[in-house]
Amino acid sequence: MSSKMTGVALLLVLTSTLSPGTAVCQEPVPLSPRYDRGLTLASSDGDLEIRFQGRLHLHWTAWNNDSAMEDSGKAAQDGFYFRRARIKISGKLNDNIRFKLQPDFSGGATKIDTAHIQIDGLLPLGTFRVGKLVEPFGLDTLTSSNDSLFVERSSGKDAISPDKNIGFLIGDSWRDSKGTWSIGGFRDGTGSEGDSFGNNDLSWAGRVTWLPIDNKKEKRLLHLGLAGSFRKPPGGSTRFSARPEARPSEKLLDTGIIQGVSSVHLVGLETAWFEGPFALQGEQMFATTQLDSDSDRHFLHYHVSASYFLTGEQREYSRKKGIPSGVTPLTNWREDGGSGALQVVCRYSYTDLEDGGIDGGVLEQVTLGLNWYLDPATRILLDHVWVSASPIAGTAIDGSSDALALRFQIAF
Numbered sequence: 001m002s003s004k005m006t007g008v009a010l011l012l013v014l015t016s017t018l019s020p021g022t023a024v025c026q027e028p029v030p031l032s033p034r035y036d037r038g039l040t041l042a043s044s045d046g047d048l049e050i051r052f053q054g055r056l057h058l059h060w061t062a063w064n065n066d067s068a069m070e071d072s073g074k075a076a077q078d079g080f081y082f083r084r085a086r087i088k089i090s091g092k093l094n095d096n097i098r099f100k101l102q103p104d105f106s107g108g109a110t111k112i113d114t115a116h117i118q119i120d121g122l123l124p125l126g127t128f129r130v131g132k133l134v135e136p137f138g139l140d141t142l143t144s145s146n147d148s149l150f151v152e153r154s155s156g157k158d159a160i161s162p163d164k165n166i167g168f169l170i171g172d173s174w175r176d177s178k179g180t181w182s183i184g185g186f187r188d189g190t191g192s193e194g195d196s197f198g199n200n201d202l203s204w205a206g207r208v209t210w211l212p213i214d215n216k217k218e219k220r221l222l223h224l225g226l227a228g229s230f231r232k233p234p235g236g237s238t239r240f241s242a243r244p245e246a247r248p249s250e251k252l253l254d255t256g257i258i259q260g261v262s263s264v265h266l267v268g269l270e271t272a273w274f275e276g277p278f279a280l281q282g283e284q285m286f287a288t289t290q291l292d293s294d295s296d297r298h299f300l301h302y303h304v305s306a307s308y309f310l311t312g313e314q315r316e317y318s319r320k321k322g323i324p325s326g327v328t329p330l331t332n333w334r335e336d337g338g339s340g341a342l343q344v345v346c347r348y349s350y351t352d353l354e355d356g357g358i359d360g361g362v363l364e365q366v367t368l369g370l371n372w373y374l375d376p377a378t379r380i381l382l383d384h385v386w387v388s389a390s391p392i393a394g395t396a397i398d399g400s401s402d403a404l405a406l407r408f409q410i411a412f
């Protein structure tokens with residue numbers, strides 16, 4: 001999508017929301033501003049609201065590759081670049097109609113990251129969304145990049161977990177927000193413009209979460225989650241691949257195109273434990289590829305991470321969405337002598353794309369990191385990532401690399 005087209009789309013959203021002659025507002029409505037992690041303009045009765053937010057993620061990465069990685073042609077290069085540069089416009093037109101539009105300007109091109117319309121009360125239970133959405137699969141995938149523990153998400157997001165596609169989603173919380181559920185149908189291969197064409201079958205994905213322990217007074221929480229997806233690959237072919245957990249980087253795992261695929265089944269298991277400043281999180285994903293004339297092929301990814309706030313904060317949790325959310329430092333940097341929040345993190349991940357003659361490779365990674373939250377909107381992340389691939393995609397040799405990755409982030 002061109003920048004001009006994106007500008008027109010943003011203008012249409014603004015004018016349709018704020019113009020006095022729209023069907024929603026028959027008369028001019030005064031809007032009052034307020035700021036809370038975003039600029040909000042709202043009517044006095046709360047029926048009309050529009051919210052402006054954004055994020056800038058500036059990344060710097062330095063790689064050290066061994067000789068095998070250099071010889072393979074897959075050695076990553078150092079980089080200093082905008083990983084994300086997004087503006088989000090969201091709001092509601094009344095108590096039942098909500099919207100979100102979020103273009104991304106990073107990478108030298110304008111693309112639609114997320115765009116959807118939400119209608120409450122359309123169905124007997126749950127809220128209904130339609131547009132380009134994150135599929136309900138993967139705790140790491142669903143957690144906002146603004147709130148991720150590491151500079152990059154785990155390799156499972158590339159290897160197995162579906163990403164953002166055009167489709168519809170129904171979901172809600174249950175048992176007094178002790179859990180969530182969601183299910184939706186999506187079109188694989190949605191482009192950066194948010195479009196998907198062709199006679200493709202819908203892919204289905206669903207997720208349910210539960211908090212068997214939720215003690216707010218003692219700051220103790222246990223999250224359990226289960227997700228699944230049934231997919232009919234377009235053209236009867238599919239492919240699995242994975243990058244290291246630092247970018248820019250090449251795909252070190254690759255199954256190549258797998259032909260004669262009747263369906264792909266995905267299963268995801270999630271768990272997370274929050275205990276004061278300490279948090280432990282784990283996830284395992286399985287992919288089963290059913291072939292027309294052969295036995296199934298099985299691939300997997302799992303990762304486990306731990307974090308601890310040296311300054312006493314706790315990771316926040318969205319009970320409405322069933323995911324970890326932002327962090328509010330006990331003190332802001334240079335405000336009344338404050339220093340912000342300091343968090344140490346570590347992660348181990350394992351991705352296996354080998355089975356039944358498909359030699360997609362195995363990827364093992366360890367990450368150690370330090371996160372500094374200057375205030376609720378600003379943070380700096382520093383990771384050291386060790387990567388081992390066996391074999392490197394397209395070769396028969398094993399290789400390893402390590403990277404220093406740094407992110408400067410502001411989310412407003």
